Amino acid sequence: MTDQAQTKEPQYELLYRVKQEHGISRFGIMANESWNKDPRRTLFTLARYKFVSKMFEGRKRVLEIGCADAFGTRLVQQTVGHITATDFDPLFIQDAKERLDKHWPMDLIIHDLLSGPIPGSFDAVYALDVLEHIEPAVERQFLTNALGSLEPNGVAIFGMPSLESQDYASPQSKAGHVNCKTMPDFKKLMEEYFHSVFMFSMNDEVVHTGYHKMAHYLFALGAHKK
Template sequence: MSDYKTKEKQYQFMVEMLEQQGSVTMTCRPSVMWRQDPKLLGFTLARHKFVAKMLTGYSRVLEVGCGDAFASRLLHPEVEELHAIDFDPVFIEEAVKHKEPDWPVNLAVHDILSGPYTIEGDLFDAAFSLDVIEHIPPEQEQNYLKNISSSLKPGGVFICGCPSLESQVYASPASKEGHINCKSGNDLKKLLSQYFEHTFLFGMNDEVLHTGFAPMCHYLFILAVGNKR
């Protein structure tokens, strides 16, 4: 039992949990965000929260382009099984290093442009990919979507999120360097409609999700249902 006692007893468990489990050490990306611009953490977590709520109850889910998977943890209470992939071994190594026993995410290095991702031939019920398509060369975007669609069971769900084309006038130089394929809301919806029967467009400004005027959205989501195989 800790010698430290909180003024209000309902908070005492926090002190005891800290003594038992230690402080959380953040991975590379959230650490940099926290030091350079903490509000970016809020935006990133809000995007993953939307995905988590949309996919609540799904059995097997694939995250394409997880980075170091720090925000992937929001899926933990909502889905039965999460598989997270990224093409960069550095970020997957970082994610593995910080993985905790109570967070059963399956991590792997895989470039989705090289082909679909399955687990010994088993397909996924749903997939999502946030902040990825804007990094995909335009000539490869069809390959990107084809391989994600082919990783899903018939009737599967896919959520795609990315900064809007209109937002790029406000983007930092570092962001602009990597953002080679941003789209307007209508263009993103039209693209995903080639691979899914139904597509629904949402916008996000900061951490606020809405269905407002697409050209005024800083961030875009497409909720796509029913992959065309």
């Protein structure tokens, strides 16, 4: 079918205009793996980004820590002013830059948060599926640097698999997980950095406030930085 083809219903001609303007989008290397090996996991990951996008709607300068291939970052980008996305792995940042759409500009930076804060000032910071990869001995160093660029009135979201979920996680999901937490322990850690911490549970793509021991994933939303 060519770009000059006419669809049966005229409203779908928009599909070809978007194709001409943006091309055909590609998965990132991480999203591509999950889409081909476990498509439902792709949905669960994107649902985490959707939660952040709703919580951060209207924020002006947002920092993502541990963006990987930055495939899900666009969901947050849709509701905020500007995104700076970082990862410590150059291959992920290279992949994200190769797929960057000029209509969806973002800053992509290689940075290891254990080495220091990101330069600049942000009114929101988030990290999904990152903290569980940070050794407990250096988690406070990581969090101090992660929040070093957060403005006093800014907000932050950290998300990680629950400790209880690891009994059911696949070997791939558990690989590198050295610091999963229960919700009470997660909240206690976040309260070292924020006066207000709000906890959410997640099962599959559903975010809720149900019994935390049955949650597969946890969100901590921090406000009023100490």
